[in-house]
Amino acid sequence: MTAPARNPGGTELPPLLAALLAAPGPPGYEERAAHAWRAAAREFADDVAGDVLGSSTARVRGGGERPRLAIVGHIDEIGLIVTHITDRGLLRIAALGGWDPQVLVGQRVTVLARDGEVPGVIGGKPRHLQRGDERKRVPELRDLHIDIGASDREEAAARVRVGDVAVIAADPQPLVGGRVASRALDNRLGAYVALEALRRVAEAGGADVEVVAIASAQEEITFAGARTAAYAVEPDVAVIVDVTHATDVPGADEGELGSHPLGSGAVIARGATIAPAVFEGLVAAAEKHGIPYTVEATARSTGTDADAVHLTRSGVACGVVSIPLRYMHQPVEIVDLADVEACAALVAAYALALRRGQRFER
Incomplete structure (x- = not known):
């Protein structure tokens, strides 16, 4: 324990x-x-x-x-599940439970894979590349992906399978006054x-x-x-x-x-x-x-x-x-x-x- x-x-x-x-x-x-x-x-x-x-x-x-x-x-x-691995080695995802997608952008995650935990981050289109109304629109989950650093589908698929799940990588953080964030x-x-x-x-x-x-x-x-x-x-x-x-x-x-x-x-x-x-x-x-x-x-x-x-x-x-x-x-x-x-x-x-x-x- x-x-x-x-x-x-x-x-x-x-x-x-x-x-x-x-x-x-x-x-x-x-x-x-x-x-x-x-x-x-x-x-x-x-x-x-x-x-x-x-x-x-x-x-x-x-x-x-x-x-x-x-x-x-x-x-x-609540968590995420891998639905597809792209040619560039990015993991497309769906929600397991009720997420507000805007809080996911930029989060570190842990993918629970067959051979162990795989670290990654949730990526989205940077503000610099957004045009017109894109900057006013709240992102949807379909706009996001998990990036584990893989160069292509083959490298990603050697570590992660479709159907693997992920959770936010956030250890409990004690705060003042007997309070905890996690x-x-x-x-x-x-x-x-x-x-x-x-x-x-x-x-x-x-x-x-x-x-x-x-x-x-x-x-x-x-x-x-x-x-x-x-x-x-x-x-x-x-x-x-x-x-x-x-x-x-x-x-x-x-x-x-x-x-x-x-x-x-x-x-x-x-x-x-x-x-x-x-x-x-x-x-x-x-x-x-x-x-x-x-x-x-x-x-x-x-x-x-x-x-x-x-x-x-x-x-x-x-x-x-x-x-x-x-x-x-x-x-x-x-x-x-x-x-x-x-x-x-x-x-x-x-x-x-x-x-x-x-x-x-x-």
Whole structure:
């Protein structure tokens, strides 16, 4: 496991989070991150397993009674996939997840090739060569390519194949005030919190009910991993852990999004697809233990794995706990580690408050 990232101001990443952020894992290619998560889970969980889609589960039996709680955080990050190698050895690309192409120009990337990692950069047409309205137009992904330095198709194809994937090359950067910038905070944070909350449940001797952490695959493209893992685990209740937009930056409308600045704690969702009993239970746990939180209203879908989990089998009572995040789906996502801690403490407290026989019918 990698050593914690530090800076002179004292910001330090938890070792598991550092390991998860060091491991690339775009949708469908989450193996490295999943293996780091499973290795950490084996230190305390009763059962640890993976499935054919790449999702992972870790279980603490506790009282072994219903309701069974699932804590779900997706482990994939947005990435790129190679679609073609040109005669000049450039790699044409498509998106794995929701990119804004203008943030990709000039980024360093790592291509995950069969024989190892291949460094490259994302190139586009320089401003000096743009004409007329080109300078006013936002670039599209089809305008961009990855340049690994190859002279021609043959040299590039000796290192990279069509279907290889790439991620941004950006190591975690500790910032002042306990904050960190990194790629893949969406949603290695959720996968980390799910397992950290489970660890705290195990450390407490288990909950009154069985608790299962899930690091789901492919959330950024289809919610597939959460759908199949939840089907297999058969939870009665689930807490999905993801990120939400921090509202303390220009362009964030608090009238639309609510107020969730960095440092404000966990964000608890409330809305049509959120089970009222789960929302109230999360709020009660936060208030009992003095955990800072805000509330986020979701008018329709949540945009998280909850949208798949709550429809699994005959239905699952779902709650969503989110971590405020600046610059989502960009190479410079920023989080406050105090908010990560608040989410882990909240989810663990909620799990330990569940009682056998508790029901969630509306």
